[in-house]
Amino acid sequence: MLYLPKPHSCHLQWHVTEKCNFQCTHCYLNEDYIKQELSTEECYKVVDNFVDFCKKTDIKQNRNLTLTGGEPILKKDWWKILEYISDYKKRGLIDRFYIMTNGSTVTDSIIKKYVELGVNYMQISIEGMEKINDEIRGKGNFQKAINGAKIIIQNGIPLSFSLTLTKKNTNDVESLARLAASIGVGGLGVGRIVPIGMGAQMKELMLTPKETREWYLECERINERLRKDGLNFRVDYHCSDGMYQSIRPDANNPQTNHACSTPFDVFTLLPNGDVVPCRRLPIVVGNFREKSFLEIHYSSNKIWNLKNWENRAEECKTCNSLRDCKGGGMCIAYGYFGTPYAPDPDCWKAFGEHLSTKKYSNPNSNKVTYFKRYINNLRFDLEPVSKEQINRKIRRVKIDKLDKVKDNEVDILIFYFEEQDLNTETGAKILSFLKDLKKRGVKFEIGHTLPPCVSDTQTLKDFRLKTPTNCYDCPSLFHLESNKRIVFCNDRKGPDLKFMNNRDQIWEYKELLKDYDEPNFFKQCKTCVYRIRGTCYYLKNCRLKHRKLKEEIKTVKATMCSC
Numbered sequence: 259m260l261y262l263p264k265p266h267s268c269h270l271q272w273h274v275t276e277k278c279n280f281q282c283t284h285c286y287l288n289e290d291y292i293k294q295e296l297s298t299e300e301c302y303k304v305v306d307n308f309v310d311f312c313k314k315t316d317i318k319q320n321r322n323l324t325l326t327g328g329e330p331i332l333k334k335d336w337w338k339i340l341e342y343i344s345d346y347k348k349r350g351l352i353d354r355f356y357i358m359t360n361g362s363t364v365t366d367s368i369i370k371k372y373v374e375l376g377v378n379y380m381q382i383s384i385e386g387m388e389k390i391n392d393e394i395r396g397k398g399n400f401q402k403a404i405n406g407a408k409i410i411i412q413n414g415i416p417l418s419f420s421l422t423l424t425k426k427n428t429n430d431v432e433s434l435a436r437l438a439a440s441i442g443v444g445g446l447g448v449g450r451i452v453p454i455g456m457g458a459q460m461k462e463l464m465l466t467p468k469e470t471r472e473w474y475l476e477c478e479r480i481n482e483r484l485r486k487d488g489l490n491f492r493v494d495y496h497c498s499d500g501m502y503q504s505i506r507p508d509a510n511n512p513q514t515n516h517a518c519s520t521p522f523d524v525f526t527l528l529p530n531g532d533v534v535p536c537r538r539l540p541i542v543v544g545n546f547r548e549k550s551f552l553e554i555h556y557s558s559n560k561i562w563n564l565k566n567w568e569n570r571a572e573e574c575k576t577c578n579s580l581r582d583c584k585g586g587g588m589c590i591a592y593g594y595f596g597t598p599y600a601p602d603p604d605c606w607k608a609f610g611e612h613l614s615t616k617k618y619s620n621p622n623s624n625k626v627t628y629f630k631r632y633i634n635n636l637r638f639d640l641e642p643v644s645k646e647q648i649n650r651k652i653r654r655v656k657i658d659k660l661d662k663v664k665d666n667e668v669d670i671l672i673f674y675f676e677e678q679d680l681n682t683e684t685g686a687k688i689l690s691f692l693k694d695l696k697k698r699g700v701k702f703e704i705g706h707t708l709p710p711c712v713s714d715t716q717t718l719k720d721f722r723l724k725t726p727t728n729c730y731d732c733p734s735l736f737h738l739e740s741n742k743r744i745v746f747c748n749d750r751k752g753p754d755l756k757f758m759n760n761r762d763q764i765w766e767y768k769e770l771l772k773d774y775d776e777p778n779f780f781k782q783c784k785t786c787v788y789r790i791r792g793t794c795y796y797l798k799n800c801r802l803k804h805r806k807l808k809e810e811i812k813t814v815k816a817t818m819c820s821c
């Protein structure tokens with residue numbers, strides 16, 4: 259990939275089901291998804307498509323899958339889906355896969371199966387010590403989680419705990435960390451509450467900017483106390499906590515955080531096939547049942563806009579901590595302010611000590627930018643598509659309608675042949691028509707090569723008529739819908755022109771998509787005049803079973819080749 263932004267890695271967090279045996283007070287569960295879950299066959303296609311995305315974008319490491327829910331083991335055919343993933347992992351096409359659970363469904367026999375299938379890592383969600391946890395996650399569920407954790411550890415699968423931080427449980431973090439360390443848990447990840455789903459009713463439990471900064475410093479002290487007590491255990495921050503890095507600019511902070519990687523190298527797939535940048539950022543950018551991960555990643559304007567750092571609020575764009583902070587939690591900003599481009603509401607640099615009541619709207623910058631960390635092999639030295647190309651019109655002409663063509667509609671001409679048109683008489687008509695256009699000074703190009711059975715090659719050569727010999731040369735490779743959105747010759751839609759504004763970029767994207775077009779492409783081929791008459795330039799590469807042409811060809815309703 260030379261012309262498109264290439265992901266460094268790809269992590270698919272897949273919510274295979276919304277079924278759950280818990281009812282946590284801060285959950286973002288949507289019961290409607292239960293009725294719309296992907297079938298087992300569709301789940302296999304998800305895995306196939308994930309691997310295909312990594313191949314096409316040349317990702318060779320950090321190809322990771324996380325399966326979660328709801329409670330994922332409640333998914334129908336759970337073991338079949340895991341076996342399918344495991345097969346890809348054994349073949350070296352998936353690097354790691356993880357399972358996130360509430361711990362209540364864990365048994366020794368289940369974890370042994372996970373070991374056999376190659377599960378690399380597990381995570382249990384827990385919200386504090388017993389009193390606080392059971393208040394949030396249900397009575398008796400703390401002990402179930404601890405018992406599940408012990409079984410996982412006994413079977414040798416690395417495990418961490420995950421906690422959602424609120425005003426209620428900040429004082430429980432160190433106690434939980436010490437308990438986790440004592441039973442062999444590998445670490446505790448802490449993420450601030452995101453006010454979406456049922457969590458939207460709990461905004462009063464969000465930490466203020468002042469409390470957030472104090473929490474980061476206290477977390478450092480917790481880890482120092484654990485170290486002094488000889489415990490090889492750490493409390494770490496969530497991916498939404500990039501703001502921590504701004505506490506000590508240009509210094510080696512005692513803790514690190516990779517910050518939010520949405521929407522650069524992460525997909526989140528919901529049970530109904532909806533794709534969102536992150537489960538905690540519920541902006542639907544596509545649906546797997548309609549588009550591949552590749553198409554969603556490159557054709558969704560929402561994804562491109564999230565990548566655009568010019569869309570960030572002024573507080574972030576002018577902040578000297580942006581390179582470290584990455585804007586904080588886009589998910590928390592979205593839940594609190596209604597837009598992911600606002601500053602993190604817990605940012606003390608933007609808002610001082612208290613949560614802000616400021617209003618933010620969704621911007622739409624025309625400037626395309628990428629944060630340097632995420633650029634890999636992206637070309638910025640390309641000339642954009644010219645205004646002449648932007649304003650061109652494609653005209654499909656039936657042979658018996660040549661006299662109806664208006665001069666202002668012939669920027670790009672595509673002739674539509676039916677079987678009865680495939681003769682030299684038709685070729686003479688076309689040549690006469692084209693000569694007349696040229697005589698009147700009408701500028702035009704031919705969008706497809708003319709069938710050899712209608713054209714006199716030498717005459718066309720003398721006329722100096724240039725026709726495309728491959729897809730890249732084709733002037734009808736794409737057109738613009740309302741002079742804005744890229745639409746390819748196969749009717750697939752790409753992003754707005756501002757996001758992919760060079761012909762090389764557009765061509766590369768079309769090339770990446772070509773395998774997804776095979777069913778429709780071959781369907782057209784069955785009635786294509788070029789294939790029927792054996793004159794298709796692509797026959798040597800065609801995967802259709804060629805029929806032997808008889809001397810007598812029956813008249814058929816034939817379509818124009820779209821390749």
